[in-house]
Amino acid sequence: MSKRLLRVLSAFLLLTSLASSAAAQQVFRYPEDTRPSSLLPFFAEDMSAVRMCELIFDSLVVQNKRGDFEGGLAKSWTVDADQGGIKFVLREGVKWHDGEAFTAEDVVFTIQAAQDPKTLFNSKSKFNFIREVSAQGQYGVYVAFDRPVPEAEKRFLFKILPKHGFPDTAISRKDKFAREPLGTGPYKVKKGGYSLRSIALEVNGDYWSTPKVSEVLMQHTPDKSAQINLLQYSGGKAGVQAVIFLPPKNIPLFENSDSVVLEPYHTVSWWYMAYNHENKALADKAVRQAMALAIDRQELLEAHLGRGDILSGPFTESSPFYNFQVEPTGLELERANQLLDGAGWARKGDTRAKGKVKLDFEFVMDKELASNQALFLGIQAQLKKVGITVRPNYVDHAKYRDQVFTRRKFDLTLNIWSFEEVEDVYPLFHSKGVMNFIGYNNADVDTMLDTAKATKDYKKYKEQMKQLHAVLAQDLPYFFLWSLDIYSGISKKMKGVYIQPYYYFSSFPEWELSP
Amino acid sequence: MSGAASFLALAGRRIAASLLLLVGASFLIYFTIRSAPGDAVDAITPMGTPPEIKEKLAAEFGLDQGVLGGYGVWLSRSATGDFGESLVFAPGQTVMEVAGPAFEKTLLLSGGALFATVVLSILLALLLGEPSARQQGLTGALYFITSAPGFVSAVVFSAAVNAGVQRFVEQAGHETPAWYPIPIYSDSIVPYFFAGFVLVMGDGLLMDTFNAVRAEILGVRGAQFISAVRARGASVTPHLWLNLAIPIFSAFVSRLPVVLGGVVIVEYVFTLDGAGYLLLEASKQRDFPVVVGLSVLFTLAVIVVGLLSDVARSVIDQREVARDG
Numbered sequence: 046m047s048k049r050l051l052r053v054l055s056a057f058l059l060l061t062s063l064a065s066s067a068a069a070q071q072v073f074r075y076p077e078d079t080r081p082s083s084l085l086p087f088f089a090e091d092m093s094a095v096r097m098c099e100l101i102f103d104s105l106v107v108q109n110k111r112g113d114f115e116g117g118l119a120k121s122w123t124v125d126a127d128q129g130g131i132k133f134v135l136r137e138g139v140k141w142h143d144g145e146a147f148t149a150e151d152v153v154f155t156i157q158a159a160q161d162p163k164t165l166f167n168s169k170s171k172f173n174f175i176r177e178v179s180a181q182g183q184y185g186v187y188v189a190f191d192r193p194v195p196e197a198e199k200r201f202l203f204k205i206l207p208k209h210g211f212p213d214t215a216i217s218r219k220d221k222f223a224r225e226p227l228g229t230g231p232y233k234v235k236k237g238g239y240s241l242r243s244i245a246l247e248v249n250g251d252y253w254s255t256p257k258v259s260e261v262l263m264q265h266t267p268d269k270s271a272q273i274n275l276l277q278y279s280g281g282k283a284g285v286q287a288v289i290f291l292p293p294k295n296i297p298l299f300e301n302s303d304s305v306v307l308e309p310y311h312t313v314s315w316w317y318m319a320y321n322h323e324n325k326a327l328a329d330k331a332v333r334q335a336m337a338l339a340i341d342r343q344e345l346l347e348a349h350l351g352r353g354d355i356l357s358g359p360f361t362e363s364s365p366f367y368n369f370q371v372e373p374t375g376l377e378l379e380r381a382n383q384l385l386d387g388a389g390w391a392r393k394g395d396t397r398a399k400g401k402v403k404l405d406f407e408f409v410m411d412k413e414l415a416s417n418q419a420l421f422l423g424i425q426a427q428l429k430k431v432g433i434t435v436r437p438n439y440v441d442h443a444k445y446r447d448q449v450f451t452r453r454k455f456d457l458t459l460n461i462w463s464f465e466e467v468e469d470v471y472p473l474f475h476s477k478g479v480m481n482f483i484g485y486n487n488a489d490v491d492t493m494l495d496t497a498k499a500t501k502d503y504k505k506y507k508e509q510m511k512q513l514h515a516v517l518a519q520d521l522p523y524f525f526l527w528s529l530d531i532y533s534g535i536s537k538k539m540k541g542v543y544i545q546p547y548y549y550f551s552s553f554p555e556w557e558l559s560p
Numbered sequence: 561m562s563g564a565a566s567f568l569a570l571a572g573r574r575i576a577a578s579l580l581l582l583v584g585a586s587f588l589i590y591f592t593i594r595s596a597p598g599d600a601v602d603a604i605t606p607m608g609t610p611p612e613i614k615e616k617l618a619a620e621f622g623l624d625q626g627v628l629g630g631y632g633v634w635l636s637r638s639a640t641g642d643f644g645e646s647l648v649f650a651p652g653q654t655v656m657e658v659a660g661p662a663f664e665k666t667l668l669l670s671g672g673a674l675f676a677t678v679v680l681s682i683l684l685a686l687l688l689g690e691p692s693a694r695q696q697g698l699t700g701a702l703y704f705i706t707s708a709p710g711f712v713s714a715v716v717f718s719a720a721v722n723a724g725v726q727r728f729v730e731q732a733g734h735e736t737p738a739w740y741p742i743p744i745y746s747d748s749i750v751p752y753f754f755a756g757f758v759l760v761m762g763d764g765l766l767m768d769t770f771n772a773v774r775a776e777i778l779g780v781r782g783a784q785f786i787s788a789v790r791a792r793g794a795s796v797t798p799h800l801w802l803n804l805a806i807p808i809f810s811a812f813v814s815r816l817p818v819v820l821g822g823v824v825i826v827e828y829v830f831t832l833d834g835a836g837y838l839l840l841e842a843s844k845q846r847d848f849p850v851v852v853g854l855s856v857l858f859t860l861a862v863i864v865v866g867l868l869s870d871v872a873r874s875v876i877d878q879r880e881v882a883r884d885g
Contacts, residue, residue, distance in 0.1 A: 082648070218651045241658070242832075266831050268831075277722075451602065
C-alpha cells in the first residue's frame with residue numbers, strides 16, 4: 046500500500062473512530078436470528094427470548110453441568126413420601142433488580158399467575174399438576190400436586206416473577222414488564238437498553254454470585270452471513286463474541302481459526318419427515334416403510350447438514366429413552382421395491398399407482414428450515430428411483446404453520462422437534478395428542494402412551510418409552526431422520542465457557558471475557 | 561379566478577386526491593396482510609396451543625372481525641391518528657411508539673442519501689458538461705459500478721471494508737476503529753453513513769439522477785430565453801437556477817419511492833433499526849397494525865413530498881407569470 050493511501054486511511058479511521066467511540070466498551074456481544082418475543086418469561090416463546098430470560102431471571106431449581114438438579118432460588122427441597130407435594134426452603138437475602146426483597150410470596154404469586162385463567166400463554170399446561178401453593182413463613186413454600194409426580198423438582202425450572210411487579214395475577218402479554226423486566230438474575234436491562242433491535246444488559250451488583258462479564262449486548266441480526274462476518278472479525282471492537290448456532294457449511298471456516306473456537310453443545314431435538322396419515326397412500330404402512338428404505342439419510346445429512354446421529358425413533362441418542370436395540374434402517378432400494386410391489390403399488394411410467402391412487406405427493410417445506418431446497422432435491426431424486434413422485438411447495442414460515450399444523454394441507458413435510466427438560470412424545474403420537482398434526486391413530490400406541498403417563502415408577506416409565514421407540518420405528522408415523530451435532534462459534538477471548546442444553550446461558554456468570 | 565384562488569383550488573384538488581390515494585393504499589395493504597395465510601396468533605403460538613387460547617388471543621388482537629369490518633374500525637381510529645397497538649413485534653406499545661422513531665431514522669437516511677445523490681449529480685453534470693466521446697470511459701465505468709442491485713452493493717461493500725480494514729490494520733499497526741467490523745453493534749452514526757453511501761451507489765440511482773439533471777441543465781442552458789438574457793448583457797445564473805429548481809426537485813421527488821424501497825434491504829444488511837427493518841419483521845410476524853401503519857407513513861411521505869413539489873412549481877410559475885406579465 047502506498048504511504049499516501051495509508052495516511053488517507055489513517056485519517057479516515059481516526060475520524061470515524063471518534064464518531065463512534067461508544068462502541069469501544071468491553072461487552073459480550075452476540076447476534077440472534079430472531080428478535081426476543083417478550084422478556085416476560087411466560088411469553089418467551091422463541092429461543093432468543095428463552096436465552097435472554099435466562100440472564101435476567103432465576104428459577105427455584107437449576108440443572109448443573111453434570112445434568113443434576115441443584116438449588117437456584119431454592120436453598121433446598123423435600124419431596125413428600127407419597128410424591129404428592131414438595132417443600133422448598135428459599136435462599137435468603139436475594140433482591141429483585143429494583144432492590145425489593147425476594148420472598149415466598151413471589152413464588153406463590155408466580156404459580157397463581159400462571160394458573161390464572163386470564164393469563165394466556167402457550168406452556169400454561171406445565172402448571173396443571175399443581176393443586177395448591179402456599180407460603181410457609183417468609184422463606185418456605187409448599188406446593189401440593191393433584192397426583193403423585195416422580196422427580197418433581199425437574200418441573201420447577203420455570204422463572205420466578207416479582208409479586209410487586211404486577212397489579213394482580215392476570216398477566217397480559219402486553220404488560221410493559223415484557224420490555225422492562227424485573228428479575229433476580231445475574232443481569233438486568235440497562236437504562237434505555239431495550240430498543241427495536243437490540244437489548245443491552247448490565248451486571249446485577251446484588252447477585253449472590255459474581256458474574257465475570259460486566260455487560261451483555263444482544264442484537265437481532267437475521268442475516269446469517271452478517272453473523273458469520275462479525276464472528277470472523279471478532280478481534281474488532283464491534284465484533285461479536287459468540288454465534289449461537291453455526292450453520293454446518295460455515296464450520297470449516299473456523300476449524301483452524303486463531304480467534305474462534307467451535308463449542309459443541311447438546312440440544313434435545315431431532316429431525317423428521319412427517320407423513321400425513323389422512324392421505325390414502327401414506328396410510329399404507331408398506332408405502333411409509335418403502336420410502337424410509339429408499340432415502341439415504343447418511344448421504345443427505347453429510348451432504349447438506351454436516352455431522353449428527355441417524356435415529357431409529359423419536360428420541361436423541363443421549364436420551365434415557367432411546368432404544369439402542371433398534372437399529373436405524375439403511376438404504377435398501379430392492380427391498381423398498383419389493384414392499385411396494387407386494388402391496389399392489391404397480392409402476393405406471395415414472396410413478397407407481399394402485400387403481401386411481403398414485404404415489405404422487407405434495408412436499409410442503411418451510412423456507413426458514415436450514416438447507417430446505419437441497420434436502421428436498423435429494424429426497425426427490427432418491428424416491429424417484431422406487432417410483433414415488435414428490436412435488437415441492439416452499440412456503441414462508443407463517444404460511445407453513447397455517448397450512449401444515451393448522452389446516453393439515455400437505456402430504457409430506459420435513460421439520461424438527463425440540464424439547465426442554467422433559468421429552469414427552471405423548472402429544473405427538475397419541476391419537477388425541479394436541480401436536481398430532483399428521484392424523485396418526487394407532488390403538489396400541491395410544492394404550493402404551495396412556496399406561497406410561499399413569500406410571501409412577503421412573504424405571505418402568507423408561508422401559509415403556511423404549512418399547513414405544515421400537516413400535517414407532519416399525520410403524521413409522523414419521524420417518525425419524527437425525528439429530529445434529531450443534532456448534533456455537535465462540536471467541537477465544539471467552540474463558541470458562543459451558544453451554545447449557547436448551548437454556549444456553551445458565552452458567553454464563555462463570556464466563557469470562559479477557560481483554 | 562385570481563392566481564391565489566386558482567392555487568388554493570389546485571391545492572385542494574391535490575389534497576383530496578392524496579387522501580383518496582391514502583385510503584385506497586391502506587385498504588389494499590390491510591386486505592393483503594389480513595388475507596395472507598397465517599396470522600399474528602399463528603405467528604406466536606406453537607402447535608398444540610389449546611384452541612380456546614387461540615380464540616381468546618384472536619379476539620384480543622381484533623382478528624375475530626372480518627376484513628372489511630376490521631378495516632372500518634382501523635380507518636375510523638387512524639383518522640384520529642391512532643394506528644392501534646402492535647400485536648407481536650412489541651405487544652402493548654402503540655404503532656406510533658414503535659414505528660415513529662424508526663420511520664424518522666429511515667426518512668433521514670433516505671432523504672440524506674437522495675440529497676447527496678442530487679448534489680453529486682449536479683456537480684458531475686457541471687464538471688462533465690456536454691456528453692462527449694472522451695467521457696464514455698468514465699461514464700461507462702460509473703454506470704457499471706452503480707448499476708449493481710442495492711443488496712449486492714451492501715454485501716460487497718461490507719465484505720470489502722472489513723477485509724480492507726483488517727489488512728490495513730495488520731500492515732500499518734493501527735488500532736482497529738470502533739466501527740469495525742461491519743455491521744457494527746453500537747448506536748453510532750457511522751453505519752448510517754455507510755448505508756447512505758450504498759444507497760447512493762446502488763440500484764443505478766446516481767447515474768439515473770445524473771442523466772436527468774444533466775439533461776435539464778443542458779436544456780435550460782440552450783433555451784432561447786437564456787440567449788435573450790445573455791444578449792441583454794444580464795447575468796444568466798439566477799434564471800438558470802430558478803428554471804432548474806423545479807426539475808431538480810422533481811428528480812428528487814420521483815426517486816424518493818425508489819430509495820424508500822431500497823432502504824429496506826440496506827437496513828437489513830447494515831442491521832439498522834429503521835422502518836425498513838421493522839416493516840420486514842412485522843410482515844413476517846403478521847403484525848398487521850404495524851405493517852399497515854408503516855405503509856401509510858411511507859405513502860404519506862411520498863404524497864407530502866409530491867405536494868410540496870407541486871406547491872413549489874405553482875409558486876415559481878406564479879412568479880414567472882407575474883414577472884413576464
